[in-house]
Amino acid sequence: xxxxxxxxxxxxxxxxxxxxxxxxxxxxxxxxxxxxxxxxxxxxxxxxxxxxxxxxxxxxxxxxxxxxxxxxxxxxxxxxxxxxxxxxxxxxxxxxxxxxxxxxxxxxxxxxxxxxxxxxxxxxxxxxxxxxxxxxxxxxxxxxxxxxxxxxxxxxxxxxxxxxxxxxxxxxxxxxxxxxxxxxxxxxxxxxxxxxxxxxxxxxxxxxxxxxxxxxxxxxxxxxxxxxxxxxxxxxxxxxxxxxxxxxxxxxxxxxxxxxxxxxxxxxxxxxxxxxxxxxxxxxx
Ligand SMILES: C[C@@](CO)(OP(=O)(O)O)[C@H](O)COP(=O)(O)OP(=O)(O)OC[C@H]1O[C@@H](n2ccc(N)nc2=O)[C@H](O)[C@@H]1O
Ligand SMILES: Nc1ncnc2c1ncn2[C@@H]1O[C@H](COP(=O)(O)OP(=O)(O)O)[C@@H](O)[C@H]1O
Numbered sequence: 312x313x314x315x316x317x318x319x320x321x322x323x324x325x326x327x328x329x330x331x332x333x334x335x336x337x338x339x340x341x342x343x344x345x346x347x348x349x350x351x352x353x354x355x356x357x358x359x360x361x362x363x364x365x366x367x368x369x370x371x372x373x374x375x376x377x378x379x380x381x382x383x384x385x386x387x388x389x390x391x392x393x394x395x396x397x398x399x400x401x402x403x404x405x406x407x408x409x410x411x412x413x414x415x416x417x418x419x420x421x422x423x424x425x426x427x428x429x430x431x432x433x434x435x436x437x438x439x440x441x442x443x444x445x446x447x448x449x450x451x452x453x454x455x456x457x458x459x460x461x462x463x464x465x466x467x468x469x470x471x472x473x474x475x476x477x478x479x480x481x482x483x484x485x486x487x488x489x490x491x492x493x494x495x496x497x498x499x500x501x502x503x504x505x506x507x508x509x510x511x512x513x514x515x516x517x518x519x520x521x522x523x524x525x526x527x528x529x530x531x532x533x534x535x536x537x538x539x540x541x542x543x544x545x546x547x548x549x550x551x552x553x554x555x556x557x558x559x560x561x562x563x564x565x566x567x568x569x570x571x572x573x574x575x576x577x578x579x580x581x582x583x584x585x586x587x588x589x590x591x592x593x594x595x596x
Pocket of ligand 1: 325328337338339340341343409410411412415445446447448449462463464488489492493545546547548
């Protein structure tokens, strides 16, 4: 078998998340600042010239046909008519369904990797269109830049923000994204802002109060964390994060995290670690 090429699949957090309205198809018009992180899953690719796509590492609780990795590979095959295939391997490090975009990032890594390894040469804009059909969170991982996002999350303006460190903590409860977006108590009329008006202090996560009311452990974790640093929920939860100026301070708080919670420390990156690694591989080949 050909060699397996491993690529990173980074996590994101939403530094803020405003819900500004709802489209006729039910999706919400939102504004958010996607911060890419230097921590994530790893995905391995062994490409071949048969059209079969196999996931060699089954994922507990996710049927193969529902896995965003398989959905992404098949969507690319259908879009391009390619007869190439791949065996795909995963080292899963990120919690699933935690608001840190693990599944969405996996899908983006597959699209970018197979576009390169199958020699399809689709531009990023076309890959972002395919990505949007897989999930609202996938395009930002294709764009590969920390950025201000609008629409359903697919209109992305890269934004330079100071390098910061984040403690990302998971309360061990699951929050369903569709359930939050369908909930009658979700605020849906936050006034839109311009990207340059963003500050952490003047923004919020519109899903946070609702999720805290539904899941007491999220509220408890935030109450603990905010004692140490500015803290907020990411996405539709259930993970939360705290912002630090350096790694040492973040690690210090992580060491004190109560046993009932899990967490990790990550650095915010302007450019996706995936894009950097993929460019290195392509330059060397
Ligand atoms: C709101 C965010 C912020 O990052 O939440 P998290 O998933 O990260 O928690 C994301 O954009 C979510 O992205 P993603 O999880 O890919 O969403 P999708 O699979 O496309 O949609 C899941 C469900 O969320 C709802 N949804 C999603 C995005 C959006 N702008 N409006 C919505 O109403 C829809 O009801 C849809 O059925
Ligand atoms: N490759 C994958 N990795 C993680 N979750 C996946 C994957 N494929 C499908 N899923 C499903 O997508 C859901 C959302 O996953 P994820 O993207 O990690 O969370 P979130 O959108 O909350 O950040 C999971 O609960 C899981 O059922």
